[in-house]
Amino acid sequence: MRKSVLSLGLIVLGAILGLLLGPLAAPAQAFEIEDQISVGPADARRVLRVLSTGDAELFEETIRDFLATLPDVRVDYIVASSAELMRAVGNGDAKADLVMSSATDLQTKLVNDGRAQRYSSPVTSRLPDWARWRDHLFAFTQEPAAIVLSRKALADLPMPENRQELIALMRDHPERFQGKVGTYDIRASGLGYLFATQDARTSETFWRLSEVMGSLGVKLYCCSSQMIEEVSDGRLAVAYNVLGSYARANGDPAEVVVMLPQDYTIIMLRTAFIPRESTQPGLAGLFIDHLISRGWQAAPGAVSVAEENAWTDEAQALRRIRMGPGLLVYLDALKKAAFLAEWSSAILQ
Amino acid sequence: MSSPILLRGSIRRRLIIQLLVGAALLATLMFLVVQRYARDLAGQSQDEILAASVTAILDSAAVRQGDLTVDIPYFAFSMLGNISEDRVFYAIRRNGSFLTGYPDLPKPFAASGSTPRFQTDTYDGEDIRMATATRRLSVEGQPDFIEVTVAQTRYGLRQQLAAISQTVAGFGIGFFVLSALFGILAAQSAIRPLRRLAESVSRRGLADLRPVSAPVPAEMEALVRALNGFMSRLKTSLTRSEDLIAEAAHRVRTPLATVRTQAEITLRRVDKPENRQAVREMIRAIDESSRAAGQLLDHAMVSFRSDHLELEDVEIARLVRETVDRVHPTADLRDIDLVLRLPEATMRVKGDPILMQSALLNLLDNAIKYSPADSCVHVSARITDQEAVITVRDEGAGFPKTDMGRLTRRFVRGSNTDAVVGSGLGLTIAHEVARAHGGRLFLTNHNEEGGACASLSFPLA
Numbered sequence: 001m002r003k004s005v006l007s008l009g010l011i012v013l014g015a016i017l018g019l020l021l022g023p024l025a026a027p028a029q030a031f032e033i034e035d036q037i038s039v040g041p042a043d044a045r046r047v048l049r050v051l052s053t054g055d056a057e058l059f060e061e062t063i064r065d066f067l068a069t070l071p072d073v074r075v076d077y078i079v080a081s082s083a084e085l086m087r088a089v090g091n092g093d094a095k096a097d098l099v100m101s102s103a104t105d106l107q108t109k110l111v112n113d114g115r116a117q118r119y120s121s122p123v124t125s126r127l128p129d130w131a132r133w134r135d136h137l138f139a140f141t142q143e144p145a146a147i148v149l150s151r152k153a154l155a156d157l158p159m160p161e162n163r164q165e166l167i168a169l170m171r172d173h174p175e176r177f178q179g180k181v182g183t184y185d186i187r188a189s190g191l192g193y194l195f196a197t198q199d200a201r202t203s204e205t206f207w208r209l210s211e212v213m214g215s216l217g218v219k220l221y222c223c224s225s226q227m228i229e230e231v232s233d234g235r236l237a238v239a240y241n242v243l244g245s246y247a248r249a250n251g252d253p254a255e256v257v258v259m260l261p262q263d264y265t266i267i268m269l270r271t272a273f274i275p276r277e278s279t280q281p282g283l284a285g286l287f288i289d290h291l292i293s294r295g296w297q298a299a300p301g302a303v304s305v306a307e308e309n310a311w312t313d314e315a316q317a318l319r320r321i322r323m324g325p326g327l328l329v330y331l332d333a334l335k336k337a338a339f340l341a342e343w344s345s346a347i348l349q
Numbered sequence: 350m351s352s353p354i355l356l357r358g359s360i361r362r363r364l365i366i367q368l369l370v371g372a373a374l375l376a377t378l379m380f381l382v383v384q385r386y387a388r389d390l391a392g393q394s395q396d397e398i399l400a401a402s403v404t405a406i407l408d409s410a411a412v413r414q415g416d417l418t419v420d421i422p423y424f425a426f427s428m429l430g431n432i433s434e435d436r437v438f439y440a441i442r443r444n445g446s447f448l449t450g451y452p453d454l455p456k457p458f459a460a461s462g463s464t465p466r467f468q469t470d471t472y473d474g475e476d477i478r479m480a481t482a483t484r485r486l487s488v489e490g491q492p493d494f495i496e497v498t499v500a501q502t503r504y505g506l507r508q509q510l511a512a513i514s515q516t517v518a519g520f521g522i523g524f525f526v527l528s529a530l531f532g533i534l535a536a537q538s539a540i541r542p543l544r545r546l547a548e549s550v551s552r553r554g555l556a557d558l559r560p561v562s563a564p565v566p567a568e569m570e571a572l573v574r575a576l577n578g579f580m581s582r583l584k585t586s587l588t589r590s591e592d593l594i595a596e597a598a599h600r601v602r603t604p605l606a607t608v609r610t611q612a613e614i615t616l617r618r619v620d621k622p623e624n625r626q627a628v629r630e631m632i633r634a635i636d637e638s639s640r641a642a643g644q645l646l647d648h649a650m651v652s653f654r655s656d657h658l659e660l661e662d663v664e665i666a667r668l669v670r671e672t673v674d675r676v677h678p679t680a681d682l683r684d685i686d687l688v689l690r691l692p693e694a695t696m697r698v699k700g701d702p703i704l705m706q707s708a709l710l711n712l713l714d715n716a717i718k719y720s721p722a723d724s725c726v727h728v729s730a731r732i733t734d735q736e737a738v739i740t741v742r743d744e745g746a747g748f749p750k751t752d753m754g755r756l757t758r759r760f761v762r763g764s765n766t767d768a769v770v771g772s773g774l775g776l777t778i779a780h781e782v783a784r785a786h787g788g789r790l791f792l793t794n795h796n797e798e799g800g801a802c803a804s805l806s807f808p809l810a
Contacts, residue, residue, distance in 0.1 A: 112436045114473045134434040134504075201423045325437035326427025334441075334449040335421050 030093035031084045039063045040074030048075045048283045051089070051096035053082045053103065053190075054270070054299065062298040066290045073283065082106055082190030089115050089275055097278040098287055100270065102143070102243075103190035105197075105327040107271045111136045112328060116273040117281060123289040131269065131305040133323040138288055139269035140295040141302035142310060142320070145195045146244030146265075148228060149257045153180060153237030162263040163205045166238070170212050177216045180237040182227045183347075185220035187340060191268065194321070195241040197330035197339060198266045202319055205263065210346040213240065218347055231256050243268070249300025264317040270299060271323070360543075361536045368532030375528070376521040380514075387513040391506050392478075394432070399480035400465040402429055402499045406441070407463070407484045410495050417443065417488055417495065425499075433505020438472060442496045450498075457481035457498050475502045542566050546573065558584040595649035598642040605639045644774040647707055651778050654704050655785035662810065663705060665696035665730050665737045672709045673728055676717060683722045687713075690729040696737040698807040700786050705807070708782035708790075709739060711775040712803045716743040719801065732809070736788065740804040747794040747801045756792060779805060 037056045052059065056079050063075045078096070080088065082103040088094040089110050099116075101107050110116060116136040124138055131139040147166065149159070157173065160166040170177045184192020199206035219236070221227050224246045227239035232255045244265075247258040272291055274284040296304040303310040321327070329335060405425040411418055419441055429437050440450035455470040457479060465482040479500040486493045542565055549563065560577035609632060616628045673687050680687050716726045724744040731738050748756065755761050757780035762773040780790040788807040795802045 114436065114475075134436075322427070322430070324427060324430030324434070326423055326430055328437060329421050329423050329426050332421055332449055334419060338418070338420065 030091070031080055031088035033078055033080055035079040037077050038074055039077065040067050040070075041072070042074070044074035045072040046074070046280060046283060048073060048098065048280050048287060049096045050075060050077045050098045050100060050287070051085055051094050052077060052079055052100040053085060054100060055079065058300065059295075059298045062291070062295055065294055066287055070283075070286075075287075083188075086110065086190070092275075092277055094275060095277065096275055097280040098272060098284040099275055100272040100291070101190075102268055102270045103194055104139075104269050104271055104321045104323060105194050105331055106190055107137055107273065108133065108323050108325075108327040109331050110275075111273055112325065115275055117276050117278065119274050119281070119285045119288060121285060121289055123292050127292065127305060128308060130320055130322060137271050137273045137323055138292060139271050139305050139323070140288075140291040141245075141270040141299050142296075142305060142307070143246075143268050143270065143299060143302045144244040144260050144265050144318075145198075145241045145268060146247055147259045147261055148231045148239040148242045148247045148251065149259060150231045150234055150237050151255055151257060152234050154257075159257060159259070161259065162261045163203075163209055164263065166261075167205070167209055167212050170216060170238070174216060177237055179217045179219070180235070181213050181216045181240070182219045182221055182230065182236045182238070183213060183240040185222060186343060188220075188222050191224075191243075192241065193330070193336075194268065195266055196343060198319065198321060199241070200339070201330075202264055202266070207342075207346060209240070210343065211349075214347040214349040220347075225250065228256065241266075245299055245302040262317070264319050267318055267320040269305070269321055269323065270295075270302065361540050364536035364539060365533055368535065369529050372525050372528035372532060376525040379524065380517050380521040383517045383520075384510070384514055387517070388510055391509045391513075395478055395501065395503070395506055396465075396467050396480065398428060398432060399467070399478060399499050399501060400482075402426065403465050403480045403482045403497050406439075406497045406499070407482055407495065410484060410486060410497075412486055412488050412493075415489055417486060417493055419448070419495065429499070429501055433501075433508070435505050436475070436502045438477065438500040440498045442498075444494050445496075448495075454498060454500060455479070457496070470500075472500065477502055478506075542569060550576070558587070591649050591652055594645055598645040598649070602639055602642040602646070605635055605642065609635045609639065641774075644711075644778070647711070648774050648778050648781075651704055651707060651781055651785075654701055655781060658701055658704075658785055660699040660701065663698050663700045663702050665698060665739065665807075666691045668702060668705060669709065669728060669730055669739060672706050672713065675710065676713045679714075680717050680726065683717065683720070685717055685720050685722070686725045688725050688727045690727070692731060694732065696730060696732050697810045698737050698786075699810045700807055704782045704785065705805075708779040708805055709741070711778050712741040712805065715775050715803070716741050716745075716801070719743060719745040721745060736806040736808050738804050738806045740802060742795055742800055742802040744800050748792055750794075753792055757790060776803070779803070783807070 035056045037060060039060060050063075056077055059077060063077060067073055067075065082101055085094070085099065085101055086103070086106045086109075089096065089099055090113065092115070099107070099110070111134060118135050119138075120135045124132060124135065127138065147160075147163075153176065157169060157176070158165075160169050170181070184195065186192040186196045196206070221239075224243040227236065227242050228247050228251050230236040231239050232252055234255075242258075244258055244260060247256065251258060272288050272295075274281050274288070278284050292305065296302045330339060402425045405422050406419065409420045409422050409425075411420075421439075426437055426439075429435070438451045438454050440452065440454040441448045451472075454472060458466065458468060458481075463482055463484055465480045468479050468481075470477055470479055477500040479498055481496060481498040483494055483496045486495060545563075546561065546565060546569065549561070558580045560580065561573050565573050612628055612632045612635060616625060616632070619625050619628055669691060670689070673689055677687065713726070713728070720726055720743040726744075727740075727742045729740050729742075731740075752761075757776045776790070776792075783790045783805050786807050788805065791804050791806075793802045793804075794800060
């Protein structure tokens with residue numbers, strides 16, 4: 001594969017450079033990098049450093065599109081967990097020109113705490129009000145939190161359409177679900193924590209569901225992709241709060257059902273902002289414009305922010321996460337500790 | 350003719366400037382007051398929502414299982430996001446030590462009580478508005494103070510203010526433009542009576558010294574009174590001087606007749622050619638003086654009768670015939686034929702026959718005087734739609750072209766008349782008579798070679 005060859009080449013090049021320059025090389029990254037790709041000429045005049053929580057292979061195509069008209073630009077795409085990203089950008093150590101994340105709450109807090117700079121363009125001004133905050137933070141995808149069910153595991157059981165039905169189903173048939181229920185480990189996953197807190201503030205049903213899942217020996221995961229994989233091969237019967245877009249794109253429709261609960265469906269917004277220390281704010285702005293018009297195609301199954309009425313036929317009660325100071329509440333240290341304690345006692349029994 | 354008038358300022362301009370300055374001051378004042386009011390109002394609404402947020406957080410503080418918990422409600426912050434997209438900071442302190450939030454948020458002024466207090470400060474390089482309230486709880490019998498501070502940046506406020514300022518500025522400018530317009534109109538209408546008076550006075554004829562009778566605004570009473578008084582004094586003085594001239598002319602004429610007779614007798618007795626010449630020149634000078642005196646008398650008479658015009662029906666043809674008869678002897682002396690051409694129709698005008706005759710007499714006199722000997726003077730009359738026109742034409746040199754405009758002024762004589770006795774009053778008299786009757790005197794030359802042509806017009810009855 002071309003990409004891996006390129007990456008390998010870069011890694012080798014980087015290693016050689018590192019050996020040659022030794023002490024002159026840039027100081028070690030202040031945060032843990034999960035993955036990194038570079039797209040564009042190695043000797044590019046301008047380099048855009050993008051720090052993101054999204055998988056590199058998903059966004060590579062979008063980056064190539066972006067560079068099609070910019071021959072002298074290279075994009076370094078660095079993947080980190082949302083917690084690492086939060087810490088690095090919060091400390092000002094990230095040295096990134098653009099920050100992209102699915103953890104809308106953490107992004108909002110970074111902007112609120114003054115880590116971002118203002119940007120506005122004809123593209124951003126066309127965004128609906130809910131898709132931008134303070135002209136600092138811009139949403140470029142909408143992705144629903146879904147419940148993913150295995151057809152094989154449910155077999156003859158009726159397909160639940162909301163949380164109440166799912167709770168009833170699991171209570172009535174514990175033998176079918178014992179050890180086959182999965183959800184995010186919200187202690188580890190920023191997105192999982194965001195989904196859980198939005199659930200908790202929307203409805204008390206969440207706590208009942210958590211208790212039922214806890215009683216069935218729930219398995220906890222770091223990422224949506226893993227849960228979808230396990231539902232697909234029947235290891236899991238139910239995965240709760242999975243990125244519906246991923247599930248749609250990666251799950252085999254013959255094996256998995258992606259259900260947007262009808263009582264309410266949380267819609268996550270993938271967002272981007274330009275950090276204050278960005279050395280290429282102009283280029284980063286162009287990339288934001290590009291993400292707004294094309295970026296939703298990168299995240300599988302995601303919907304453009306231009307589509308205000310997506311999914312209205314499937315789930316009636318859409319809860320789009322609202323960017324704003326409200327999201328700071330569950331990031332408060334005391335509040336977070338209390339929430340995690342409550343969640344743990346419900347789910348870890 | 351008229352000396353230059355010194356101008357200082359303009360009532361209209363001063364009025365307009367004063368009104369404009371007033372309007373501008375008012376508009377600015379309005380802008381400042383409304384802006385101030387809007388700022389207070391907007392600030393107040395931010396304070397209220399900050400206070401609500403603080404209260405909501407304080408309400409969530411409770412003692413559970415012997416320990417203090419603070420469970421920040423979601424809406425405590427989300428409501429701050431409803432009015433603006435401002436950054437939000439908070440700090441919760443327990444007994445003065447930091448519990449959660451933003452540790453480096455400025456410390457609120459020390460105070461106690463559950464009613465929120467507000468202060469403005471800076472944080473992270475931005476202006477913030479802070480609300481703080483304290484609540485006392487009891488944990489296992491010990492008093493426990495919890496202090497909540499919620500702060501918000503002031504972008505929304507500034508934006509709101511900018512929008513209000515823009516609107517108010519628009520209103521202010523509109524107000525100013527409108528009042529400026531009214532001011533200009535008011536200034537125009539204020540000075541209109543003044544301009545009307547000036548126009549009516551300047552439209553008047555030279556001899557029209559009647560008092561102003563049209564109604565004027567109260568502010569102009571003094572001016573009009575002064576003007577009327579001035580005109581009446583002027584009229585008195587004018588009448589007196591005319592009387593004086595007439596009297597003088599009369600007194601001079603009689604002795605002059607005696608002197609002339611004596612001079613002629615002397616001429617007959619003198620033999621020496623140079624002496625005869627001197628006497629002849631003496632007689633000529635006497636003639637000139639006598640004639641001038643006569644015309645001065647005529648002019649005084651015309652002035653007087655013009656002021657007290659008594660109109661009667663005048664038949665033009667008869668008037669012309671009678672007048673021409675009177676100059677026949679003079680014409681005969683110089684072998685000048687008087688050619689009369691009158692229409693059949695009767696031409697009737699309203700007028701003072703004595704004045705009209707005097708006017709025509711002067712024209713005929715001029716024509717005969719300036720005609721070469723043994724020529725013709727043509728007298729004709731015709732009728733148009735509105736006027737009767739009497740024309741006297743000679744075969745002399747004509748009026749000098751350059752003098753045409755000023756020949757009707759008093760004592761102005763043509764530049765080609767040195768050889769002829771004259772006072773410069775003849776055309777003036779004709780002109781004044783025509784004008785007193787609402788008619789005109791117009792002077793032309795018959796053709797390129799000359800031949801003065803003077804026409805008197807009178808409006809038909």
